[in-house]
Amino acid sequence: xxxxxxxxxxxxxFFSAAYAANxxxxxxxxxxxxxxxxEEQAVGxxxxxxxxxxxxxxxxxxxxxxxxxxxxxxxxxxxxxxDRQFSFFVVRENSINAFALPGGYIGIHTGLxxxxxxxxxxxxxxxxxxxxxxxxxxxxxxxxxxxxxxPSLAAFAAAILIASQSKSSQTGMGALMGAQGLxxxxxxxxxxxxxxxADRIGISTLYKxxxxxxxxxxxxxKMQENSRYYSNAFExxxxxxxxRSRITDARLRAREYPSxxxxxxxxxxxxxxxxxxxxxxxxxxxxxxTKTRYKNGEIKTDAQRYGYAVFMIRAKQFxxxxxxxxxLRFSAPKQPSYAIALAQLDIERNSPANxxxxxxxxxxQSPGNQALVETLAELYLAKSDYVKGRELxxxxxxxxxxxxxxxxxxxEAQEGSGxxxxxxxxxxxxxxxMGDLTGARIQFEQALNVHTEDPYARARLNSQLNRIxxxxxxxxxxx
Numbered sequence: 219x220x221x222x223x224x225x226x227x228x229x230x231x232f233f234s235a236a237y238a239a240n241x242x243x244x245x246x247x248x249x250x251x252x253x254x255x256x257e258e259q260a261v262g263x264x265x266x267x268x269x270x271x272x273x274x275x276x277x278x279x280x281x282x283x284x285x286x287x288x289x290x291x292x293x294x295x296x297x298x299x300x301d302r303q304f305s306f307f308v309v310r311e312n313s314i315n316a317f318a319l320p321g322g323y324i325g326i327h328t329g330l331x332x333x334x335x336x337x338x339x340x341x342x343x344x345x346x347x348x349x350x351x352x353x354x355x356x357x358x359x360x361x362x363x364x365x366x367x368x369p370s371l372a373a374f375a376a377a378i379l380i381a382s383q384s385k386s387s388q389t390g391m392g393a394l395m396g397a398q399g400l401x402x403x404x405x406x407x408x409x410x411x412x413x414x415x416a417d418r419i420g421i422s423t424l425y426k427x428x429x430x431x432x433x434x435x436x437x438x439x440k441m442q443e444n445s446r447y448y449s450n451a452f453e454x455x456x457x458x459x460x461x462r463s464r465i466t467d468a469r470l471r472a473r474e475y476p477s478x479x480x481x482x483x484x485x486x487x488x489x490x491x492x493x494x495x496x497x498x499x500x501x502x503x504x505x506x507x508t509k510t511r512y513k514n515g516e517i518k519t520d521a522q523r524y525g526y527a528v529f530m531i532r533a534k535q536f537x538x539x540x541x542x543x544x545x546l547r548f549s550a551p552k553q554p555s556y557a558i559a560l561a562q563l564d565i566e567r568n569s570p571a572n573x574x575x576x577x578x579x580x581x582x583q584s585p586g587n588q589a590l591v592e593t594l595a596e597l598y599l600a601k602s603d604y605v606k607g608r609e610l611x612x613x614x615x616x617x618x619x620x621x622x623x624x625x626x627x628x629x630e631a632q633e634g635s636g637x638x639x640x641x642x643x644x645x646x647x648x649x650x651x652m653g654d655l656t657g658a659r660i661q662f663e664q665a666l667n668v669h670t671e672d673p674y675a676r677a678r679l680n681s682q683l684n685r686i687x688x689x690x691x692x693x694x695x696x697x
Contacts (some may be wrong), residue, residue, distance in 0.1 A: 258354070259303065260692060262321020266305070267653030269325070270622065274310040276328065277623045278496065279592040280555060281308055284489045286620060288337075289324065292345045295426035296419065298352035305620055306344065310497060314441060318347040320356055328493045333440065337486040338424065338433025345427070346420035346434070353415055417468050421475070430480050431472035438465045484521065488555050491525025498529060505533045520546060524555060531563050539563055554580050558593045570600035588617050595627050604634030622651035639670040643679060650682065659686050 269275070276282070289306035293299045304322040312329040319325070324347045326340075334340045350356060417434070425431050442465065498504060508529060511517055517526050523542050530539035540563060547556040557580055561573035574597050581590040591614045598607035608631035611624060618624045625648035632640040646661030662679050 255302075259321040262319050262323050264653075264689065264692070265319055266321070266323045267651065269319075269323075269653075270651060271653040273325075276308040276310050276493075276496075277621070278492070279589040279621065280558060281489055281493060282621055283588045284485055285326065288341060289344050289348070292341060292348055292423055292427050296345070296348055296352060296423045298419075299348055302352060304348070304351070308493075312497070316343045316347055318350045318356060322351050324348065324351070328497055332490055332494050332497075334490070335436065335440075336430065336433055336480075337482055338430040338480065339437045339440070340433075340486070341427065341429045342420060342424050342431075342434035342437050345423040346416050348423065349416040349419035350412070353412070353419070413464060414467065417464070418471060421468065421471050425475045425478075428478075428480070430478045431475045432477075435465065435469050435472055438468060484553070485555075487519070487521035488524055491521045492528055492555075495525045495528035495532065498532075500529075500533050505535070520550070524559065528559055531559065531566060534566075536563060536567060552583075554584065554587065554590060558589055561593050561597055565596060565600045568600070570597040573597055574601070586614075588614075588621065591617065592621075592624060592627070595624075595631070599627065599630055599634070602634065604631045607631035608635045608637065618647070618651075622648055625651070639665070639668045639672075639675070642668060643675065643682075646679075646682065650686065655686050655689060659683060662686075 285306045285308055289304060293302075293304050302322050304324065306324050306326070308331070309325050309327050311327040313327055314330045314333055316324065316326040316330055324344060326343065330343060331340060421431050421434050424434060498508075508517075508526065512526055517523060524546060527539040527542040527546075530536075530542070540560070543556050543560045543563065546553070547560065550556065557573070557576050561570075561577055564570050564573045574594070577590055577594045577597060581587060581594060584590060591610065595607050595610050598604070598610065608628065611628040611631055614624075615628075618628075625644050629641050629644040629648065632638070632644060642661045642665035646658045646665065649655075649661060650658035662683050665679050666676065
């Protein structure tokens, strides 16, 4: 409960759903001169490293690949977004929420994805958050509310960590309330003008990207309904009321665009069901209830059957999952999700060799598919074929920019293949991405003391150590 409260709080703080009377200046304020894009990116990068270290970010390659592609489809249709960096990620949290950070980092809760009824609803949230980034709403709030600097953001991070790990409600909520005090005024000063502008641009982007603009309206209505369940126990949510006027304005704006009927993409339905399966509790009661639903015919679409199979893999009901997944693959042999689930099943059964050729062939057909790359790497490692695992991950090292957890697989492959000199550097890069500057520095320093045949290794390591020193210096200046 308290973990939910904390993440709802931080999401509501960053999620642009506040409607107080005070208004910020029009576009073109002094923020572009006082708080530069470079500074904004640096703050965002730093905060994202902290988020990765403490937040329950979903590290599933398929889900991440889906949300990245959906996000960038919207970015491509927002003219103001073309010169900005963006990164989309999913937080394992059941509440209906999303948030934007400085530097183009946009997080979305699993609860919002699973409770969305259409992909247009989901896309409307991302397009709205993209607009907040392009219009620099958060940057201007950081400038005008100078108490909300990096130390305040760090206090939020600490509050999340304490509250999510503490068994004591007083300890957790006490940390939250302390952090809340640092940013209460900034929350109140979220403005109607910011929201109206993000709605206008977001709905336009939504239409240009081929989605149904009515998705934005149904999402607002869903948020309004959801807010009724939070009463005095979550007082901070009342600082972000959902106004009727905003929904009315958005509805009128959406009507400016032609009506568009849109069939739901299978990948959206599959990822929605996968998230449900991955976040569901596994115990005898939930397993029996899910089996009963399947027997009663309540689980009938391909996407639902796929989600049921993923759930059964987690429940160690391997024969049930295999039967369903093979049936799905027979009807749709080119759908990678079914093959990936079968591969995960083979890994769980300690028989990874059964899926290697299949995943290799799919990767040839879809080169650069992150989910297939990760799955194949996991298969290689499970088979103790560390050489192939290392080669595959190094060939796709660019993917670690959006999925730093792949560096852990790479380190395992490097160690298993006898490239110990590379392990320290890889571990250092992973810790750096996760915000552990001290740990990263130790790994890089250890790497400098290990012999390597790589003539460029020392230069890379010194460069990373210089980056860490600069990060620490910048943090001290912002504090």
